[in-house]
Amino acid sequence: MKAAYIEKFGGPEVLTYGTLPDPVAGAGQVVVDAKTASVNGADPKVVLGDYKQTSFPLIIGRDFSGVVASVGEGVSDLKVGDEVFGVLETGRDGTYCEKIAVGASIIAKKPAGVSHVDAVAVALTGLTAICAVEEALKLKAGETILVQGGAGGVASFAIQLAKSLGARVISTTSTGNVDYVRGLGADEVIDYRKTDFRQVAKGIDAVFETVGGDVAIQSFEVLKPGGRAAFIASGAQAPKPERSDVTALRPAVPRTRAHLERVAALLASGAVKPPPVTLFPLADAQKALRVSAERHLRGKLILTMAG
Numbered sequence: 001m002k003a004a005y006i007e008k009f010g011g012p013e014v015l016t017y018g019t020l021p022d023p024v025a026g027a028g029q030v031v032v033d034a035k036t037a038s039v040n041g042a043d044p045k046v047v048l049g050d051y052k053q054t055s056f057p058l059i060i061g062r063d064f065s066g067v068v069a070s071v072g073e074g075v076s077d078l079k080v081g082d083e084v085f086g087v088l089e090t091g092r093d094g095t096y097c098e099k100i101a102v103g104a105s106i107i108a109k110k111p112a113g114v115s116h117v118d119a120v121a122v123a124l125t126g127l128t129a130i131c132a133v134e135e136a137l138k139l140k141a142g143e144t145i146l147v148q149g150g151a152g153g154v155a156s157f158a159i160q161l162a163k164s165l166g167a168r169v170i171s172t173t174s175t176g177n178v179d180y181v182r183g184l185g186a187d188e189v190i191d192y193r194k195t196d197f198r199q200v201a202k203g204i205d206a207v208f209e210t211v212g213g214d215v216a217i218q219s220f221e222v223l224k225p226g227g228r229a230a231f232i233a234s235g236a237q238a239p240k241p242e243r244s245d246v247t248a249l250r251p252a253v254p255r256t257r258a259h260l261e262r263v264a265a266l267l268a269s270g271a272v273k274p275p276p277v278t279l280f281p282l283a284d285a286q287k288a289l290r291v292s293a294e295r296h297l298r299g300k301l302i303l304t305m306a307g
Contacts (some may be wrong), residue, residue: 003097004285005057009049012289023101025072030104034066035116037095039301044293061095063087063123065116075104083110085119087255096285098305108260111268118274121300125153126263128253132208132230133158136251141166143205151177151298155210156275159184164271172197275299
């Protein structure tokens with residue numbers, strides 16, 4: 001199969017496009033003929049070695065959409081020809097390729113009216129947003145949430161999810177993305193290049209922080225007493241607040257079919273719309289990784305397989 005992989009750590013230039021052996025479905029697994037894979041913010045970090053994988057060649061990528069090509073022993077709920085999408089097991093990379101062996105129990109059937117491009121565009125981002133907004137923050141109707149970095153993939157899903165739950169949404173973004181984030185449904189959009197969000201957002205019930213750095217620590221300042229903040233861009237642990245009357249959370253993002261079916265239902269119902277996408281053929285994965293590393297993209301980068 002064709003794949004994009006690394007044999008040493010470094011910048012995007014170390015990503016190689018070539019041929020690797022086809023995977024075989026083990027017990028409890030299926031092999032999926034991938035149609036699409038998405039490029040996520042973690043991917044350049046994996047290539048740099050930030051996650052300390054030690055086995056090479058290492059195929060990059062975490063989510064995919066495609067068609068079941070073979071079924072391993074013990075799998076009875078999926079069959080050859082089923083259209084599926086999903087995210088690889090926690091801690092595993094390997095979707096920048098034409099064939100993927102993955103645990104059958106953690107992937108889901110793709111909604112019939114949703115394309116492989118749109119399904120993969122919200123697989124990992126949707127999973128992360130649901131775990132943060134619904135499960136960690138436990139956002140309720142009538143509450144106000146501040147979503148930091150609203151134009152990003154996870155944040156844009158989170159804005160729409162929060163609105164579907166009946167929350168009021170404030171979001172930060174750069175000047176060029178103000179209209180885009182407003183179009184996602186945000187009730188108030190703060191251009192962080194012109195306005196300090198702490199001067200506008202006050203008495204907030206919940207913050208979903210996707211930016212990291214100083215923004216993460218500053219986010220505690222806008223919470224009301226008893227407020228909570230969830231962080232996905234500050235490492236494995238949430239930053240510690242100087243205040244004792246707020247809660248800092250680092251959402252777990254488990255891989256389960258139920259979570260993916262929730263993503264699928266939101267997408268199929270129209271409660272969440274897929275983001276704008278930029279397509280690259282798998283052979284140009286290195287170019288896509290360079291764009292991702294710059295961190296200025298609106299929407300999602302998607303790799304398409306030749307087949």
